[in-house]
Amino acid sequence: MTPTKICQRCGRLIEWRKKWENCWDEIRYCSARCRSQKLNKTDQQLEQAILSLLAARPRGTTICPSEAIHTLFPEEQWHDHMEQARQAARRLVAQGQIEILQKGQTVDPSTAKGPIRLRKI
Template sequence: MDTSASIEEAILSLLSQRVPGKTICPSEPARQVRPDNWRRLMEATRAVAAQLASQGRIEVTQRGQVIDITSARGPVRLRLPRE
């Protein structure tokens, strides 16, 4: 499995384990995929999150508001879409 697919699987798996509406930090899937070198995966994790968000599979939030991760600066959170 390539790294992007592993990151996508980790994001969706972690979110499926959360109570609806709860979020994860993008570092969580990166740490799951590569615990010893997770910081190197942060750019790829944000890219995968952007792709999932564009497909409507997740939402990216900052300070509780849904945002476009491609233009976000600073910390963001990931969650499943609200129904």
């Protein structure tokens, strides 16, 4: 079985490659783009907003990532921050705090496309 890791920036799965054989322990990002865009204050705030929204709801209830965006950026277009919110959700999945759902079923955060919902584990 090939070893895997989770990208520290976007939360996507990183699969082992032969060229990383001697430096696998140092690999933290899936791409040059993720390596150049380190986590910032907004990323941390989105993670906290997701967790706060889920904590305020009954167990088993889901939220849309856009709800977290609205709490931080009430006046801005939520579409502009959607990928950043999805990345925050993927990082929280990797930490074992939430799960990502589509049509009520848990999905792989690295491959989920389309609308998603978030639920606390």
